[in-house]
Amino acid sequence: MLKVINVVGARPNFMKVAPLVEAAGRRAGEFAAVVVHTGQHYDARMSADFFRDLGLPAPDVHLGVGSGSHAQQTAAVMQRFEPVVLEQKPDWVVVVGDVNSTLACALVCSKLGVPVAHVEAGLRSRDRSMPEEVNRLLTDQLSELLLTPSADADRNLISEGIPAERIRLVGNVMIDSLVKHLALSESSDARERFGVAGADYAVVTLHRPSNVDDPRVLRRVLSALARLSRRLPVVFPIHPRTRKSLADFGLDKDEALSGDFRLVEPLGYLDFLRLYSGARLVLTDSGGLQEETTALGIPCLTLRENTERPVTVELGTNRVVGTDEERIVSEAEAALRGAGGAGRPRVPPLWDGRAADRILDALLDRTRELRAGGF
Numbered sequence: 001m002l003k004v005i006n007v008v009g010a011r012p013n014f015m016k017v018a019p020l021v022e023a024a025g026r027r028a029g030e031f032a033a034v035v036v037h038t039g040q041h042y043d044a045r046m047s048a049d050f051f052r053d054l055g056l057p058a059p060d061v062h063l064g065v066g067s068g069s070h071a072q073q074t075a076a077v078m079q080r081f082e083p084v085v086l087e088q089k090p091d092w093v094v095v096v097g098d099v100n101s102t103l104a105c106a107l108v109c110s111k112l113g114v115p116v117a118h119v120e121a122g123l124r125s126r127d128r129s130m131p132e133e134v135n136r137l138l139t140d141q142l143s144e145l146l147l148t149p150s151a152d153a154d155r156n157l158i159s160e161g162i163p164a165e166r167i168r169l170v171g172n173v174m175i176d177s178l179v180k181h182l183a184l185s186e187s188s189d190a191r192e193r194f195g196v197a198g199a200d201y202a203v204v205t206l207h208r209p210s211n212v213d214d215p216r217v218l219r220r221v222l223s224a225l226a227r228l229s230r231r232l233p234v235v236f237p238i239h240p241r242t243r244k245s246l247a248d249f250g251l252d253k254d255e256a257l258s259g260d261f262r263l264v265e266p267l268g269y270l271d272f273l274r275l276y277s278g279a280r281l282v283l284t285d286s287g288g289l290q291e292e293t294t295a296l297g298i299p300c301l302t303l304r305e306n307t308e309r310p311v312t313v314e315l316g317t318n319r320v321v322g323t324d325e326e327r328i329v330s331e332a333e334a335a336l337r338g339a340g341g342a343g344r345p346r347v348p349p350l351w352d353g354r355a356a357d358r359i360l361d362a363l364l365d366r367t368r369e370l371r372a373g374g375f
């Protein structure tokens with residue numbers, strides 16, 4: 001029996017951990033799962049609603065860390081997580097993704113000699129100005145087991161000198177949540193609520209510091225979206241960070257940015273799935289949404305200069321278009337015409353809804369190897 005602490009902290013973590021906890025529950029003879037929530041995200045719409053929608057049991061331990069600077073947030077997670085690990089004595093700690101909580105918990109474990117498994121290992125944007133890129137690089141260095149979603153991630157890790165026996169290609173566990181909830185999401189009335197049922201519409205999300213903390217960048221992206229919204233409604237569930245920037249920069253009152261924007265609060269998992277799964281086009285700077293649109297075959301424009309998820313461009317529906325206003329408008333028009341695709345998009349291998357069991361198998365397998373090696 002392996003005791004596994006599963007760490008969640010921020011919104012993009014919940015849909016990756018829910019399938020793991022569910023699979024561990026099915027395999028109760030082999031695994032005992034403990035869920036630790038760092039509290040990095042704390043608003044109901046950024047956290048509790050996801051536990052409800054994903055059927056994720058309430059956390060066993062809540063660290064209540066909240067917002068702060070990167071250093072404050074990372075340090076607070078470390079201070080509060082260390083006693084939990086000492087008390088729980090897990091066989092493994094599983095961290096997911098690339099948020100500050102991911103790195104903070106991995107660092108605590110590496111100092112305590114507790115093995116860490118990193119889910120979604122090996123992704124690289126090669127842009128170290130992104131806080132997530134630093135979190136990814138360091139978490140991978142600290143982890144005993146690197147669970148990758150796609151073959152490009154394996155290649156990145158090997159090129160950074162990580163031994164091959166620590167790397168397992170398991171596929172994309174976020175797609176487990178998508179596969180499980182797609183039919184269930186039909187019970188959501190999100191399309192009706194925002195007046196787009198049966199219509200063509202676009203969905204937008206924006207929250208990266210590089211896009212929303214700089215008024216010039218945010219203004220030109222919004223200007224492009226305003227132009228697009230004169231062709232079709234644009235539904236924009238707005239992240240707390242972005243809402244704050246709009247108000248701080250006075251962009252929420254700017255007439256030049258008017259159009260058919262439907263600014264709505266951040267949505268829960270099922271409502272958001274219902275919304276984007278019916279969209280003609282998604283425009284985003286999120287990592288997860290690049291993957292979800294690829295899994296569903298929905299055209300996606302990524303409003304960044306790079307992506308750590310190149311497989312969504314090579315096989316899937318994603319195009320990385322940057323933040324130039326004219327480029328966004330022309331790429332959106334091309335996507336709406338159905339132009340620009342090189343053949344039918346494909347879903348990457350092992351994005352099949354069964355990654356969670358492969359992850360648990362990898363934990364068992366690596367434990368056996370380590371024990372046989374006398375660790």
Ligand code: UD1
Pocket residue numbers: 010011012040041042043044046047067068098099100101131132207239240241287
């Ligand atoms: C974090 C992650 C990012 C992820 C994103 C998803 C890091 C470095 N970044 O960015 O990778 O894509 O979450 O949402 O970990 N806030 C609230 N309520 C909340 C959470 C945040 O109001 O529940 C506000 C606070 O003012 C906070 C700001 O949003 O300062 C930013 O939150 P934070 O967790 O620091 O980073 P995100 O931008 O959400």
